[in-house]
Amino acid sequence: MNRADFQTLVRPFLKLGAIVVASAAVVVAVGLATAPAIQDKTARAEADRLKEAAGGLLPGSRYAAFPLTMSRSVFDEQLLKPCPNDAARRRISACYEMLPDDTVVLKRGLPEGDRLALSLLIDSIGYRNEGAVRAYYPIEGSGYNEGYLLELQARCFGGDFNLLARFGTDGVLRNAVPAADMPAPGPWRERATVIRLLGFFIGAKGAGIPVTGEALPGKAGDAVTGASVTFRGLGIALREGSRFVSRLGGY
Amino acid sequence: MSVFSIIVTFAFTGNIVFIQFLGWCPLVRPPKKMPILIGSACAIAFVMTCSSFVAQVVGRYLLVGPVLSTFRIMFFVLLVTGFLYATERIVRRFWPALRLALGASVPAVGANCALLGTVFLVLKNDFTPAEGALAGFSAGVGFFLALLIMSVIKERLDRENVPRALRGAPLAFITAGLVSLVFVALDAALLSHLFG
Amino acid sequence: MLKDFTKGLIRRNPVFIVLVGLCPALAVTVQFANALVLGACVLGALLFMSLFVSLLRNFIPANFRVPAVLLMLTALATAADQLLKALAPALSARLGIYVPLIAVNCLILGRAGTFAFAHAPGRSVLDALGMGTGFTLALGLIALVREMVGSGTITLLPISAADPSAGVVAVPGLSEVPVAVIAGPVGAFLTIGFLMGLFNALRAAREKAKAARAASPEAGEGKGRAEAEGEPEA
Numbered sequence: 117m118n119r120a121d122f123q124t125l126v127r128p129f130l131k132l133g134a135i136v137v138a139s140a141a142v143v144v145a146v147g148l149a150t151a152p153a154i155q156d157k158t159a160r161a162e163a164d165r166l167k168e169a170a171g172g173l174l175p176g177s178r179y180a181a182f183p184l185t186m187s188r189s190v191f192d193e194q195l196l197k198p199c200p201n202d203a204a205r206r207r208i209s210a211c212y213e214m215l216p217d218d219t220v221v222l223k224r225g226l227p228e229g230d231r232l233a234l235s236l237l238i239d240s241i242g243y244r245n246e247g248a249v250r251a252y253y254p255i256e257g258s259g260y261n262e263g264y265l266l267e268l269q270a271r272c273f274g275g276d277f278n279l280l281a282r283f284g285t286d287g288v289l290r291n292a293v294p295a296a297d298m299p300a301p302g303p304w305r306e307r308a309t310v311i312r313l314l315g316f317f318i319g320a321k322g323a324g325i326p327v328t329g330e331a332l333p334g335k336a337g338d339a340v341t342g343a344s345v346t347f348r349g350l351g352i353a354l355r356e357g358s359r360f361v362s363r364l365g366g367y
Numbered sequence: 368m369s370v371f372s373i374i375v376t377f378a379f380t381g382n383i384v385f386i387q388f389l390g391w392c393p394l395v396r397p398p399k400k401m402p403i404l405i406g407s408a409c410a411i412a413f414v415m416t417c418s419s420f421v422a423q424v425v426g427r428y429l430l431v432g433p434v435l436s437t438f439r440i441m442f443f444v445l446l447v448t449g450f451l452y453a454t455e456r457i458v459r460r461f462w463p464a465l466r467l468a469l470g471a472s473v474p475a476v477g478a479n480c481a482l483l484g485t486v487f488l489v490l491k492n493d494f495t496p497a498e499g500a501l502a503g504f505s506a507g508v509g510f511f512l513a514l515l516i517m518s519v520i521k522e523r524l525d526r527e528n529v530p531r532a533l534r535g536a537p538l539a540f541i542t543a544g545l546v547s548l549v550f551v552a553l554d555a556a557l558l559s560h561l562f563g
Numbered sequence: 564m565l566k567d568f569t570k571g572l573i574r575r576n577p578v579f580i581v582l583v584g585l586c587p588a589l590a591v592t593v594q595f596a597n598a599l600v601l602g603a604c605v606l607g608a609l610l611f612m613s614l615f616v617s618l619l620r621n622f623i624p625a626n627f628r629v630p631a632v633l634l635m636l637t638a639l640a641t642a643a644d645q646l647l648k649a650l651a652p653a654l655s656a657r658l659g660i661y662v663p664l665i666a667v668n669c670l671i672l673g674r675a676g677t678f679a680f681a682h683a684p685g686r687s688v689l690d691a692l693g694m695g696t697g698f699t700l701a702l703g704l705i706a707l708v709r710e711m712v713g714s715g716t717i718t719l720l721p722i723s724a725a726d727p728s729a730g731v732v733a734v735p736g737l738s739e740v741p742v743a744v745i746a747g748p749v750g751a752f753l754t755i756g757f758l759m760g761l762f763n764a765l766r767a768a769r770e771k772a773k774a775a776r777a778a779s780p781e782a783g784e785g786k787g788r789a790e791a792e793g794e795p796e797a
Contacts, residue, residue, distance in 0.1 A: 127624075128624030128626070128627055131622060131623065131624050131627070132624065132627045132630065132631060135623070135631050135634055135635065136634060138638075139634045139635055139637065139638035140638075142638040142639075142641075142642060143637075143638050143641050143642070146641060146642040146645045146646070147641075147645060149645075150645040150646060150648065150649040153649040153650075154645070154648050154649050154652070157648075157649070157652050158652065161652065342743070
């Protein structure tokens with residue numbers, strides 16, 4: 117092709133290509149420069165939140181909650197049916213016990229390796245946990261099981277957000293804090309408001325956890341008006357957490 | 368999230384126009400004629416669905432990790448612009464009367480705010496790609512609702528006696544504020560509280 | 564020359580008069596400090612964009628303007644987002660998707676795409692400074708109103724993870740009766756609508772004063788000057 121063609125056809129593309137390369141280079145440079153700092157900060161922030169929720173005690177490793185309870189039909193369909201042979205089927209069945217309300221629960225005292233293997237298996241079938249409890253951390257206090265730290269998802273006004281709640285083995289709520297920064301700005305989801313509301317639940321357990329302002333003693337119920345939907349969402353999530361702990365700790 | 372929950376969240380309780388505040392540049396002067404309005408909304412919904420799908424695939428499986436994820440913004444902008452451009456060419460070929468220029472000042476690019484924002488919002492959740500496409504489509508439905516409401520109300524209000532200073536864009540926003548009250552009320556937790 | 568700077572402040576304020584960049588103006592104006600931070604980010608991006616586009620205005624091919632501008636702006640938006648995440652993660656989480664959305668900000672695309680291509684770097688930078696400052700002031704104004712009426716406070720320092728309540732000043736009198744609805748989406752729309760109306764009224768009053776001056780007996784020079792100072796494009 118002659119020179120004129122080169123000028124009019126190819127050159128603009130080359131120039132655009134140069135701009136693309138330059139922009140990409142800027143992005144890469146910034147990415148490489150900031151990535152370590154960002155990772156460090158996120159890890160530190162998570163550790164801080166856990167420490168705050170655990171109240172000075174050390175949380176153990178994190179277990180995703182979904183291997184613990186599952187409905188009977190999902191269990192049969194997703195875990196038992198695809199088993200290649202009888203031995204595998206027996207192995208899986210041995211990890212679970214059946215509850216009267218048609219849910220299967222992970223057996224207590226399961227060896228660590230079996231528990232992790234099951235978690236991976238359930239990850240691979242993509243079982244989505246629709247309940248409030250997303251994960252739990254056992255908490256050790258000088259050699260014995262002090263309680264559990266739960267990651268709960270609460271449905272409140274304006275959206276869902278995560279809580280970190282610490283329960284004793286007896287299912288009593290010891291401490292609860294919001295897990296992360298609120299998903300979107302809004303007056304009903306300010307961190308300070310949520311912390312204030314969470315204070316009302318501490319010390320209760322199971323069905324004793326209130327979901328309405330009227331259930332609170334004395335004039336405390338007045339402080340809840342205007343945030344009743346959020347209060348209810350938090351209460352329901354914490355109730356489910358307490359029930360979950362009962363299945364873990366057996367009280 | 369279940370399918371129903373996704374649709375309700377992206378079309379109503381998290382409506383991208385009235386709650387997430389996206390896509391206002393073209394919406395201050397909405398199209399007047401209904402066929403053009405519907406056509407634009409369909410095109411935008413189509414772009415949202417496609418780009419959400421691809422973005423969910425790429426954003427969750429390909430561009431992960433601290434360094435690669437810095438390329439997300441660039442990739443999504445190119446993705447959204449690419450789909451918009453392709454859709455505009457298709458529309459121009461088959462329906463020349465409809466022009467995707469929803470805004471007078473910066474044509475088509477003005478809608479990018481809504482499109483890119485939708486992609487980011489969808490990516491925030493851990494959806495499968497199919498669920499991502501559904502979320503994008505619901506967002507498109509929400510955008511269509513917003514377009515319809517703003518256009519109809521503006522048409523009526525243009526005939527009213529409005530103080531000179533408030534005519535046009537200010538009135539559009541004040542109206543939007545009152546409409547958004549409805550969308551704020553359509554909250555998932557609130558609805559489950561009232562109706563179980 | 565100075566006109567390039569001042570026109571962005573009031574006469575052609577991006578948010579209230581030209582109606583661009585409205586999405587962040589509605590979304591991040593819940594708190595005063597956060598609004599100013601985003602305004603500063605947009606100002607920075609606009610400044611760099613105008614400078615580079617103006618310096619490269621003979622290099623960028625004519626029919627590749629929009630892609631080139633878009634690519635450069637995307638790189639800047641990514642840089643801003645990453646820097647914010649590294650330096651102030653709590654603030655980044657608060658501002659959410661609106662920092663990456665600078666990549667398709669109508670204001671920057673409009674300014675860099677039209678003005679910077681046609682003018683020298685000096686004028687482009689002044690224009691960018693003016694428009695960016697006008698944008699930040701507009702955001703600050705909206706946020707001030709929304710926060711004072713909606714929560715009864717003024718947040719002077721951007722939110723930080725260490726102490727979320729630092730720098731929050733409670734306005735006496737208003738903080739006892741916050742109107743929570745105003746801090747939500749409703750307040751965003753109402754505030755911006757009424758402020759726009761206010762700016763329109765101010766502009767109309769100014770036009771009337773100018774017309775009155777032109778019609779007065781000293782019309783001879785006045786009219787000539789009024790025509791000469793006719794606004795440059797866009």
